[in-house]
Each structure stands twice: as structure tokens, then as C-alpha cells.
Amino acid sequence: MTSSVAPETAPETGLGGRVLSALRWSFVATVVIRFSSLGVSVAMARLLGPSEFGVYAVAFVVLAAVLSLNELGVSVALVRYQGDERVVVPTVATLSMLGSLVCYAVIFSVAPGVAASFGAPAAVGPIRLIGLCVIVDGLAAVPVALLQREFRQKRRAVADITNFGVGSVISIGLAVAGMGAVSLAAGRIVGSVASVVLLVSSVRGRWRFGWDRNQAGGLLAIGLPLAGSSLVVFGILSLDQFIVGHLGGATVLGIYVLAFNLSSWPVTALSQPVRAVTLPLFARLADDPARFSRTAVDCLGALLAVTVPVATGLGASAYPLVRVVYGPDWVSSSPVLVWLAVLGGCRVLLELFYDLLVALGATRQLFGLQVAWLVVLAVGLPVGQHLGGPVGVAVAHSLVCLFVIVPLNVRAMVMRTGTPVRALVLASLGPAAGGCVIVLTAVALQRSVPDLFALAGTGLVAGLFALRGVLRLRGRVAR
Template sequence: MSDQQAQAVVTDDLPSIGRRAGRGLRWTLTGNLVLKVGSFALSLAMVRLLAPHDFGLYAVALAANAFLIHVNDVGLIAATVQWRGDVDEMAATARTMAITFSVGWYALFWVGAPILADAAGSPDAAPLIRLLTLVIVLDGVTAVSVGVIQRRFQQDKLMKAIAVGFVCCAVVNLTLAVAGAGAYSFVIGSLVQAVVVAILVLRAARMPFRLGLDRAVARRLLVFGIPLAAGLGVESVVLYSDSVIVGHVLGTVALGFYLLAFNISSWVPGMVGAAVRYVSIPAFSRLAEGESETFTLGVQRALPMLLTFVAPVAAVMVTLSPALIHVLYGEHWVPAAEALRFLAFVMVARMFTALVFDIQTGLGNTKVTVGLNLVWLVALLPALWIGAHHGIRGAAIGHALVALTVAIPLAGWLLHRAGVHMGPVVRRLVRPVVAAVAAGATMAAVAHEVGSPFAQLVLGGGLGMVVYALVALPRDQRAPARRWVSSFLAARRGAQA
């Protein structure tokens, strides 16, 4: 079936979008879960093989790469997903543009790597920046193929390619770390993964690898893609500017602790957020082609559903972060908990705003993401600078305050301006927020009474999740949680007797 035929079918049968998006989401959630479990296991090994200084150097290179991976293709992946019409008519032009821009960005960062490394207080990171950012060239080569796969809701193919790449990356990471390669273990492993994924994605997309330039098509792509890329570029600066400021103010070792906390706070955005993004842009793009009421209803359901999932995870990070890090990474890394408590709130804001960006992209409103992220960044930089002078905890507090008081309210207002009535959304958000507060208070009380970090996680975390379920879930879904609490209290009374 051609893209034009598929588009006609989707327009005539909007419920099919939900089924196709649901299948894609199941694949990406499952794939991301497996990958995150593997990544977590790999990180447990790497923190025992490498020092905080190595993590600090890698954090600088990762910040540079995170910016480039958002802007290098000028929004052409999303433009391919959102393209109205037959994708074959734009593929050659889009691929040529993606490769050209990627190579240009790489050349710029090759020259600027020493400057960025010095600004972050880690001059030794310059070679790592130059090596890791090679990934963006491969990303430019595969941009159109990735967009086509997402457009077809064939996320299973994409996740399989990423999984194979991760296995190769893990083998290289561990081998080089044992050999004493330090931060280069991360960088070379990431490059190997990028090469493997690129080969598999190009094969899976089954798109002729043609180059060309149609000026009319290029103009359409740039009108859509440049604001999106600019918005995502500013977003990456928002998320990784703390690495540069913390490294500059506090040094590489403190940055290593901060990076660990940031990585933990990124578990949910990396697993669930990435999975949602694979299907949300194509789903909302197709819904936007139908009636506005259908689109609005989809938004009003999606945002509360997202927060209901994220809120209990944030509660665990806020209240049990010392125990979490102690059990998983060892006592040596516990100082990272001071930052993790507050980066949990940043995690919630990241998930919320990312979904809002996807909704706006589905509507074709890519320019609003630039404005939101610019306002967020302008408020964030002074907050980070002031906070970092009080340690990694201060930097995380500054990040969290701006995320909660600037980013989330502004994202909601932009949705309101786009025609989405936010009243039902706000009402549906009350229950998960109250449930998270109750769960956090429960976990804090248990942690205060229990000395063992492992027991704090098991008892406090388990009881907190039950409390969350009792408050957050509808009445007809609370029975299992009630039975668990009753048996838990009975067992406690029996033990005391």
C-alpha cells in the first residue's frame, strides 16, 4: 500500500490510528524496557570499573552530542513522519539535506570541541567530544529511513536494530573498561552501536538510497523542520547546560556524581518517553487530519495518563534516593542522591513538556517549541549558576524550581492557545499528584524507622506504591491494594506479638 492510500485509510478510519499506535507503543515500551534493564546492568558494571572523573569527562562529551543529535537533521525525521502525501516525492531531497547538515554540524563541533571542553572545566574532554559527535553523521544518513519506519508504525523493526546495536555497544564498553580505556570506553562503544544500528535501519526501511534536491520540497521541509530543530536544540541546552555549569563551578569529580543522578532521573524519560515519542508524533499527526474534537479528546486523555505513570517513580526518587543509589551503585556514589531528589521533579517536567511538543508537532506548530524552550533556558541559566555555587544539590534545586514554575505552566498555556481545553486535564491531574504526595510521605516515614537501605527500598517503596494505588486508582481497581495492606499489617502485628 502506498503512503497516499495509507493516508486515505487513516483519514476514513480514525480508530485504526489508535490500534496501530498502540501496537507501535507496545513494541517500543517492551524494547525500551529490555534495553534499559540491559543498560542498567551495564552501568552497574561500569561504575565499578571507572572513577567519577571518567564519568565527568564523558558527561561533557555527552552534552555536546545531545545537542547535535537534536539539531543535526534539521527536524527531517519528524518532517518525514508528518509529511502530507507520498513520502517518495521528498525522500531524496530530505536525505541529501540531512547528510549535508549533519556533516556541517560535525565540522563545526570538531573545531569548537576545545572551547566547549574548557568552558566545562574539563580540557581533556575535547578528543572525546570530537569522537562521540561522529554519531551525528550516521544519524543524518539514516534520518529519512527512521522517519519512514515511524510513519508506518513499524517500531518493531527499529527496536530490534537498536537492541542489536546495544549488545555490540555493551561488549565494547566492558572490554575497553577492563583494559583501562576510561571514558573512551563509553565513546567507542557508542560509535560501534551507531554503525550497527545505521546498517540495520537502512535495510529495514527498504527505501532506495537516492540523493537529489527539489527546491520546492526543500522549502517545505525547512519551513517545518527548522523551528522544530531549533526548539529541540534549545531543549538539549536546557537539559545539559547543568553539566557545563556544574563542571565549570565544581569540577569534574562533582560532575561525575551529578551525571549519575541525572542518568537515574532519565530512566523513565529514556524508556517511556522515547517509546511514546516514537508513536505520539505519527499518531497526533494523523489525528490532526480528522475532527478537532477527536484530537482534543486524545490530548485530554494522554497527559493525565502520562503523569499517573510518572508520579510514583518521582516519589520514590525524592524520598528514597540515598537508599536507591546505595543499593544499586554502592556507598561511594551516595553523594549523588543530593541531586537526584530534585532532578526527579525535572524528570516530570521533561515528560510533560516532551508530550506537549509532540502534540504541537502533530498540529504542525513547531515554532512554539522554540519559544517555550527559550523561556525555559533564560530562566534556567541564572538559577543553575547560583545553585551550583552551593554544590550539586543547589544546581538540582535551581533546575527543579524553573521546571515546575516556568516550563510546565507555559506548556499547558501553549496547548490552551492551540485550542485544547485544559480544564479536564487539570482536574484529572489532581488525583495522581495527591497520590504521589501520600506515597512519598509513607515512604519517608518507613525510611525513618528502618536502617537498612535495602529494607527501605523494599518495605518503604512497596508500601508507598500500595498507598499510591489506593489514592490514584479508581474505586473498582483498589481491591488488590487493600488486600496487600491488610496482609502486611497483619504480618507486622504477628511479628510484634
Template sequence: MAVDPTSDSVQSQALGRQAAKGAAWSGISTIVLRLGSLVVGVVLARILAPDQFGVYAIALTVQGILMTVADLGLSAEIIRSEEPERIAPTVATFGLASGAILTAATAGFSPQLATLLGDRDASGAIAILALTLLLAGISIVPYGMMLRRFQQRELFLIAVVDFVVSTVVTFALLAAGLGVLALAIGRVAAQTVASTLQFVASQIRPRFGLDRDQWREVLAFSLPIAGANLFSWILLNVDNIIIARVAGATALGFYVLGFNIASWPMSALSQMVRSIALPYVSRVQDGAAVLPRMAALVWALALPTGLALAALATPLIHVVYGAKWAASIPVLAALGIYGALRVIFDLFAGYLYALKRSRPVLFLQLFSLIALVCGMVITTPRYGIVGAAWIHVAVSVVLILPGYLFILRATGVRLAALFRECFLPMTAAIPAALVAFAAARYIPIPLVALLVGGLGAVLAYLAVTGRWLRSQLKKARAPHPAEHQSAGP
């Protein structure tokens, strides 16, 4: 049976427009919310002492890891399934069950978890944040459906409401003297509102049930993704656990501040990549052919940003947070580089999930976790938080990047095409980083160094890549031949 190539082309163009619109809204969302979070984070850093910052970081570490487990990879199954409405009750049931069990277990064992991580004072915040696990489990279906439909505009508006609620509640409770608990309560209040709005925006009513023909298939796809996501989160947070145990909450506070700064732009880019990669690649006919072009655009944004953060670490810390946080400077220098790599890894993972290749990602995350833990245990007692930061870079370059390239090649991705597409942004980022480094090194006034270095890096980068970036963006809006190949008769 022949497939109408005209219809195929129209569908692919519509999908491309949806993805581009979704990416644009996702980008706007992440930029606006990251700027807002930056302002709030600066105020909190000037209110809280490093040890208080460390206590909340311990609680967030537990919440972040368990939140990944609570999802069970089910939102990804909603995104890529050909029959999302049919599997929705099964997914909702699994999500509710996992969220409820993890909430009860986390709250019940919060003192033991806090003690295990090196600071018993975190137990109250851990117990409160446990409620977010239940909320996340309940809202898996509407959240997954909104991502599937590229409803990034609605997700942005919900995120704005979430941010406003969290900020207002947090500062009100801080003024009332609740300390670190104010941050945890603010997070729970915000997520309660956001989860409710997701049901409203997606026009989905809670439905529960188990389809005997579907639940095994759902878990077979979802659980490896949940495992891979869990290991990914542990990779991002195992350093917090080790530092809290070895160096204490104060050192962890300095480390987390550096990590958070590195995450400002990188988490924004990662969120945009994750929101688009899986639903887009799931519906193109030859993902292996379009991946190099996608990777080039992602790398063109992530690499210069990461290198600029590393080069401008000193003036950035002094201007935004003040001299009392200077111990975070070498941490940021390392994690800026790591953050750029993490964004491209998110793209690779999304591509592989779309192809149902979640198991190789799971194994790669497992091996990476083992290497990271071993490296942290060896280096942190001797080199402190700086050694912990550079271990992230080493594991990413030596193990994770080669591992992903090996897996991608097995799916049909031409590595030569991938390297060729990424070569120009990689080479252009080097002089841009040197401009930023020179400004940070030779201009004595931190604010002037930050402004001159940042602007100079942008101009140097665009001087080399400006025409190429315009060309790539035009290609991204147009359908790729691989996206609408016609089938034979």
C-alpha cells in the same frame, strides 16, 4: 462531498491499534534497554572514578546538543508529511550535509570545546563521538519512516543490537586500557551498526536530491522544531556545562550519576511518548479532544515514578552504586520530580508539533533556557550540585508548565478537562510517595528499605488507581469519537 463514517471509523480503529501496538513495543524496548543500561552503568560506576565519569559526561553533553542540531527537525517532517516518499531525497540531502559539517567542525574544534567546558581531557572523546553526528544525519529518512509506520518492534531489535555492540566494544577496550575513550568508541561502533540496520528494516535505499518545490516547505517546518529541540537539549545539559566550569569534573560526575538514575524510568517513558504522540495526533481529526486522556495516562505513570525515585534516593544510591556516590542522593531527590514533569512536557510538545505549532515551543524553550542559565549561575556557586538540581524543578513549575498550558489552550484544549483527567493520578501519587519515604527514613538496611518502599508505593498507588487505570487502558484501545468524526455533505 460526504465522507463514509464507517470507513472513517475503520481507519481510526486501525490507527488506534497501530499506535497501541507501537506503544507496547516501545515500552518493552525502553524497559529492557534501560535495565541493560542500568547494569552496564553500575559496572562502569564501580570501574571509573567520579572524575572520569565527569569527563565522559562532558563529551556526551557536546554530542547530545549537536545531535539535535544535526537532525534539523527533519525526522519530524518525515513522520507528519502527507508525501514522505516525495520529500525523502531532500530530507536525506539536508541530513547528510548537516551531519558532515557538524562532524568536521566538532572534531576540529574538540580541544577548544573541551577547554570551554572545563576539562581538556574530554577532547579525545568529543572528537570520536563527532562521528555519530554524520551517522545520525545519514539515517534520518529510514528512522523517520520507521516511526511513521509504528515499527517499534523493529526499532527495539535494532536497539538491542546497538546495546550489545556498544557493551562488548566498550568493555573490551576498557580491558585494553583505553579508559574513557573506550566508551566513545563503543558508541560509534554501535551507531554504525544501528544506522545500517535502519536502512535494512525500513527497506529504504539512500536517495539524495533537492526538490525545488519542497525544500523551502521542509525547512520552514523543520527548522523551528530543530531550534526547539536544541533548546530542549540545552535545557537538559546546560547544568552540566555550568557545573563543569564552576565545580569541576568530580562534582559533575556525582551530578550526572544522579541525573542518570532519574532518567532511567523517565527517559523510557519519554521515548515511548515521543514515538507515539506525533504520528498519532497527526492523523486524528481532533487532537485537542484526545490530549487530556493521553495526558492522564502519561501522568499516571510519570508522577508516581518520579516521586518514588525522590523518596527512595538514599537506599537506591547505596544499594546500586555504593557509599562513594552518596553525594548524588540529594541530586536524585530533586531530579526525580523534574523527570516526571519532563515526560508530560514531551507529550505536549509532540501534540503541538503535530499541529505545526513548533514556533511557540521554540520560544518557550528559549525563555526557559534563559531562566535556567540565570538560576544556575546564581545558585551553583553557593549551593553546588543540589542547587543546580532544584533550579530545574523551579523553572519547570514556574515557567515551562504554565507556558505549555497557555499554548495548549490556544489550540482548543480544554484545560478544565485536562486537570480533571489528571486529578486522580496526582492525588494517588502522594500517599504512595509517603509510603516510600517512610520506608527509606525508618528502615536502616538499604536493600530492605528499597524493596519495602518500592513495593509499598506500588500497592498504595494501585489501591487508589487500579480500577481507573484499567478503565483508561480500555478507552485507549477503543476509538475516541473525536478520531472518526464524519464530514458534512
């Protein structure tokens, strides 16, 4: 570095480069996994059918519940830790592993009761098998947090792709052999083990167990509210599946879960790679309110520019997508997907608000927002089920999120950061206009051409808008 570079600009340049590199590798892993998983999910859906798919869905719901709690939130505390991470790593590793072992013991014990409550008694074995992923996740907590903290997403990308690749091969092979829902659970656990081996090797010499009572107290003070919030989020995203499964059984649940998984594409394809950098980035800007606010508006506008095309294209193409890709056995998922696509788009924004509030240390306020969301859903979802079955549940969930929860999170962000509401509105106008164009295109094509051509045409238009948004996102991060 030459003397002509001002000292105060050097860290900024280094941070910008690391953020861009991490974001690039996050998107690489996401693109590879998402597009590959489309083929795998189609194959598994056709091999298993709605009933077996519903059995696996019950097991996965249980896993998601425990993964939201098992490491007690201390890995996130490690990501935002302001000092030398070597001081806290041993205690974080111990807390994560202890929490995971306790959680698996609970999974094993409650599996029969949970399976029965979802209307899928055959799910007991898959629940206990896939639950082993909780122990593997406890081992991975520290390596993942260290890689995220240091923006080393290339290592994480390799591990994630390995996880998906190994798990998919095992799942498809076992499904062909007639193992049913167990095939998905077994693939998940084998893939997770392969991934954790790579993750641990990437932080060799820094990952170890230990204990410091004082550090443990501080970590839990930050982590437990986050773990509680994550558990509430699980309830938010699973309450609809519980209601549908409890009243409709495994087959109806399988149909609903297929639509829910498809609607989650905006979250997994867009939010997850961006979240690999947003939390550590916002944590480093938390002491500069003006820059924090500008960066928040930039990220929101850029995320909307990518998310709206994907979500609207997905929802507007729900009928031809399901008919062409998944076949007639799954056509009942189409009207559910139309509405859940709205929920998927909203979830991308809510996860950005989550990272903003965590970076600002507003974990109690965040927990309150999540509890409010769960309470409103607890009232609205049964009403939706009564009026319209699974489609009514999807409508209720989406409307609650769009008209109640998103505004509450925007209000919290504005109050915490002083961000002008006008700036947020202006950042939303362009993406909203693009979404209208995509919907009109989809409607026109579906009325005039066969499903395959309508799907391809809508996908092309939505893809062009999304590509424009990706380029905008990259430019905003660079700035």
C-alpha cells in the same frame, strides 16, 4: 472486510491497531534497554569512577548538542508530511547527511575549547570519537522517520536493542582493559553503526539520496524551527552541567551527571516509547479539534498515572538507591537526585506538549516557550550554584520547570486546543494522590528498616501504581 463495517470506521480500527502495536513494541524495547542499562551503568560507574565518568559526560553533552541540530529537523517534517513520502525522502536524506557532515567538522574543531570550558581537558579525544555518531545519525534519519510514520516500531525496537547490546559489550570490555572514558565513546559508535545497518535494511528500496529545491524549501520551513527549538532544549538540559563542570571540575560533574541520568529514567522509560506514536497520531487528528482535545487529555492523564509513581519513587528513594547500587564514592549524588527527579517527571509532560504543538504546526510558539525556559534558567541556575552548589543547581532547575515552564505549556495547549482547564486538573488529581502515598511509604521505610529493604518496599509500591498507570494508558490508546 465485510460490508457490515461502516466505511468511516475502518480507518479508525486500522489506526488504533497500528498505534497499539507500535506502543507495545516501544515499551518492549524500553523495558529491555532500561533495565539492562541499569546493570551496565552500575558496572561502568564502578569501573570508571566519578572523574572518568565526568570526562565522558562532557563528550556526551557535545554529542547531544549536535544531535539536536544535525539533521535540521527534516526527519520530523517527514513524519508529519501529509502527502506521498516517496516524493520527499531523497531530499530529506540529502539534507540530513549534509547537515551531519558539517556538524562533525565543527565538533572536531571546537573539541579542545569545549573540553577546557567544562574543566575536563582530557575530554578532547572522547569528544572527537563519539562525534562520529553524528554521521551515523544522519544515515539513520530517514529510516527512523519512515518507521515512526508507519507505526512500525518492531523494526525500530530490534535496532535499538542491538545498538544497546553491541555498544555495552564493547564499552565494558574496553573499560576492563583500562581505556577509561574512551570505552564509553567507542561502545556508543560501534552500537550506532550496528543499529543503522538494521534500520536501512528495514526500508530497503525507499532510502536514497536526491535533491528537489522546492521540496527542500518546504522541509526546511518546517524543520529549521524544530531544529532551533531542539538546540534550545539542549541548552536547557545542559546549562546546569556546564555550570557545575565549569566551577567544580570533572569529578563534581560526574557526580551531578550520574544523578541527572538516573532522574531521566521517567523520560527514557515512559516518554520515549509513547512519543514513538504521539506525533504521527496527533498529526492525523489535527483536523478534528474535538477528538484532538479529548485524546490530548487522555494521553496527559495516562502519562501522569505512570510518570508520577516512577518519578516520586525515584526521588524518595535517592539515598538508599545510591548507597546500595553505586557505592560510597557516589553518595554525593543522592541530594541532587532528590530534586532532579522532579525535573525528570516534568520533562515527560513537556515532551507531550512538544508533540501536541508540533502536530498543530505551532513551531514558532514552541520555539518561544523553549527560549523563555532557557532565559529563566540562565538567571536561576547561577543563583542556585552560588547558594547551594550542585544541589542548589538541581533545586533551581526543578523549581523553574515545575512552577514556570509547565504552566506556560499548559496555557499554550489550552489556547490552541480549547481544552478545559478543569479536565486537566481532574486528570492530575489521582496521580498526585498516588505520589503522596509513595513518598510517605519511602519516608516510613527509611526510618525503620535497612537501605535494601526500604528500597525494595518503595519500589514495590511505586511499581504497583505505575503498572496501574500502564494499563490505563493502554486502555486510553485503545479507546
